[in-house]
Amino acid sequence: MSAPAAAAPAPASQQGARAATGPEQGHLAAIRRALPRHRGRPQDAAGLTTYVVLGVVALLFLAPFGYMLVAASRPMAEMNTFPPPLLPGPDLWKNIATAVRQQNIGLALGNSLIVSGIITASTALFCTLAGYAFAKLRFRGRDLLFGVTLGTMMIPPSLSVVPLYSIMADLGLAGSLSSVVLPSLVAAFGVFFMRQYLSSALPDELLEAARMDGATALRTFWSVVLPIARPGMAVLGMLTFMTAWNDFFWPVITLNSTNPTVQVALNNLGSGYVPDTAVIMAGTLVGTLPVLVVFVVLGRQIVGGIISGAVKG
Amino acid sequence: MTVQLDRPVPGDSPGTGGPVRLPWRSRLHAWEGRSAPYLYVTPFFLVFAAFGLFPLVYTAFISLHRYKLGSRMSWIGFDNYVWLFTNGAFYNSLWKTITIGVLSTVPQLMLALGLAHLLNYRLRGRTFLRVAMLMPYATSVAAATLVFALIFGRDAGIINGLLGLVGIDPVDWRNGDWTAQIAISVIVIWRWTGYNALIYLAGMQSISSDLYEAAALDGANRWQQFRHVTLPGLRPTILFTIVVSTIGASQLFGEPLLFGGGQANGGPVGQYQTLGLFMYQQGWQFGQLGRAATVAWVTFLLIIGLVLLNTRLSKLRGGADR
Numbered sequence: 324m325s326a327p328a329a330a331a332p333a334p335a336s337q338q339g340a341r342a343a344t345g346p347e348q349g350h351l352a353a354i355r356r357a358l359p360r361h362r363g364r365p366q367d368a369a370g371l372t373t374y375v376v377l378g379v380v381a382l383l384f385l386a387p388f389g390y391m392l393v394a395a396s397r398p399m400a401e402m403n404t405f406p407p408p409l410l411p412g413p414d415l416w417k418n419i420a421t422a423v424r425q426q427n428i429g430l431a432l433g434n435s436l437i438v439s440g441i442i443t444a445s446t447a448l449f450c451t452l453a454g455y456a457f458a459k460l461r462f463r464g465r466d467l468l469f470g471v472t473l474g475t476m477m478i479p480p481s482l483s484v485v486p487l488y489s490i491m492a493d494l495g496l497a498g499s500l501s502s503v504v505l506p507s508l509v510a511a512f513g514v515f516f517m518r519q520y521l522s523s524a525l526p527d528e529l530l531e532a533a534r535m536d537g538a539t540a541l542r543t544f545w546s547v548v549l550p551i552a553r554p555g556m557a558v559l560g561m562l563t564f565m566t567a568w569n570d571f572f573w574p575v576i577t578l579n580s581t582n583p584t585v586q587v588a589l590n591n592l593g594s595g596y597v598p599d600t601a602v603i604m605a606g607t608l609v610g611t612l613p614v615l616v617v618f619v620v621l622g623r624q625i626v627g628g629i630i631s632g633a634v635k636g
Numbered sequence: 637m638t639v640q641l642d643r644p645v646p647g648d649s650p651g652t653g654g655p656v657r658l659p660w661r662s663r664l665h666a667w668e669g670r671s672a673p674y675l676y677v678t679p680f681f682l683v684f685a686a687f688g689l690f691p692l693v694y695t696a697f698i699s700l701h702r703y704k705l706g707s708r709m710s711w712i713g714f715d716n717y718v719w720l721f722t723n724g725a726f727y728n729s730l731w732k733t734i735t736i737g738v739l740s741t742v743p744q745l746m747l748a749l750g751l752a753h754l755l756n757y758r759l760r761g762r763t764f765l766r767v768a769m770l771m772p773y774a775t776s777v778a779a780a781t782l783v784f785a786l787i788f789g790r791d792a793g794i795i796n797g798l799l800g801l802v803g804i805d806p807v808d809w810r811n812g813d814w815t816a817q818i819a820i821s822v823i824v825i826w827r828w829t830g831y832n833a834l835i836y837l838a839g840m841q842s843i844s845s846d847l848y849e850a851a852a853l854d855g856a857n858r859w860q861q862f863r864h865v866t867l868p869g870l871r872p873t874i875l876f877t878i879v880v881s882t883i884g885a886s887q888l889f890g891e892p893l894l895f896g897g898g899q900a901n902g903g904p905v906g907q908y909q910t911l912g913l914f915m916y917q918q919g920w921q922f923g924q925l926g927r928a929a930t931v932a933w934v935t936f937l938l939i940i941g942l943v944l945l946n947t948r949l950s951k952l953r954g955g956a957d958r
Contacts, residue, residue, distance in 0.1 A: 369757035405797035462673035483691035506687035540672030569776035594898020622767035
């Protein structure tokens with residue numbers, strides 16, 4: 324109801340401003356034309372040098388992936404030559420099969436999918452719930468609780484590893500996938516992210532309207548908040564999935580090689596005395612590919628998510 | 637604004653005839669409205685308290701005990717701390733953590749700043765470039781380290797091949813002191829530069845272009861604009877990335893572990909044994925969980941000190957500039 328009323332004055336005042344600054348604008352434009360082109364300003368078109376530099380950097384960033392693929396598909400003897408071959412060779416499937424046989428890569432992929440999937444779903448849901456409360460609801464102790472959440476975002480993972488190990492042993496969960504999932508079910512960053520997202524994406528008027536219609540709090544969350552939160556949840560979900568998939572420290576400590584996640588399997592692959600580096604690279608490729616595919620397909624959204632999370636942070 | 641004032645507030649509706657007249661349904665409704673926020677934050681805080689806050693305190697508790705893998709804890713007071721502070725390996729790993737931290741963080745953030753500046757131009761293929769810069773960030777520590785261990789190989793590594801082109805003899809990256817630290821830093825730089833560049837880019841795009849126009853009108857050239865408009869505008873962002881990178885550097889674990897082929901000693905003479913690796917070695921190779929907890933707790937205190945120092949320094953510098 325109040326939305327159109329609030330929106331109405333904006334265009335008018337803009338027009339007014341435009342009219343008032345009309346002559347000045349021409350003046351400014353003249354000065355601007357007279358000045359030498361100040362190329363350092365943002366949103367100026369990039370020159371050739373910029374493209375060349377960025378191209379080289381992009382190449383450096385991507386080259387290791389190419390190296391991974393080539394090294395995974397050729398006998399090591401061929402990689403020993405310089406310059407190394409630039410195109411993949413014929414051994415890729417054979418090496419992948421060997422890696423899968425030696426290090427349970429198949430099981431590791433399945434385990435990582437389960438672990439990351441559960442962590443992603445629960446983080447997205449619980450952090451949206453809490454983020455919504457922190458963004459839009461008033462309650463006693465809100466600022467204190469949010470402060471605690473923010474403060475612990477910076478706690479390093481190594482700090483909790485020893486006690487987690489002890490707790491999981493007491494719970495009889497040592498070595499199980501649950502011991503990896505449980506500590507990551509929620510993340511302080513997720514609460515922060517969803518709070519930022521919802522405080523700008525969710526108009527108060529909508530909550531107002533739901534309240535006037537007599538919707539219960541849970542119903543409001545389900546039918547009003549969730550649909551609006553969905554794009555933010557998707558970005559948070561992608562970031563969470565990536566983090567969970569790549570998590571190293573704790574899984575390496577709690578899991579063993581009989582029931583590994585991908586990163587634990589890679590650790591074993593790199594720690595064992597596997598003489599064939601091609602097999603190591605094949606395993607690395609298989610373990611990295613799922614995240615990279617997600618990333619290439621949804622890269623634009625992830626980049627947007629990181630940028631929008633950063634501005635407010 | 638006015639709408640908000642006269643809307644019925646669930647939970648406290650004094651003027652409507654008192655609670656007696658309220659049917660149970662709307663009282664339930666009001667109660668739900670008041671308790672809902674707590675319901676919403678409960679799942680988060682339950683897990684968070686159990687696996688985030690409790691371990692924090694518990695680590696300190698464990699550090700005061702002798703606690704071996706597979707046995708019970710016994711109280712030994714500050715013995716673990718005495719052991720730690722009289723241990724040469726601890727000071728070595730502390731020093732290596734600092735040097736690798738500087739070697740990886742400083743070039744990383746400077747490169748990121750330059751990259752962000754270039755990415756801030758109007759570019760064709762913008763999305764491709766941004767995604768390409770973030771691909772290393774999406775790669776796991778393990779995968780990145782395994783690839784770079786090959787790239788930095790002594791006999792077949794591509795880096796030594798390139799160095800050979802300009803007449804430099806093959807470098808034994810892994811067994812050297814500084815060379816191993818540089819190689820590990822390169823892995824960190826590769827993984828994190830693009831991420832930090834995007835953070836800086838976001839900060840740059842929130843700087844008003846009016847500032848640049850004003851600076852240009854004052855005759856500031858490209859460099860002066862960067863120095864006097866971009867950098868001050870980015871100060872909070874830069875501080876943020878420094879804090880995050882400092883914490884990250886103090887946690888280096890997977891890179892030195894796998895660069896050394898899964899050995900926790902960080903090279904034959906510990907030339908790249910970081911604090912994270914030292915802790916892992918104590919806890920899960922020597923089975924001394926109490927000592928590992930002590931390392932973790934001391935690392936944490938060091939981080940807090942560093943972050944506070946960072947913040948203080950940047951405030952001082954901010955004041956001096958103005």
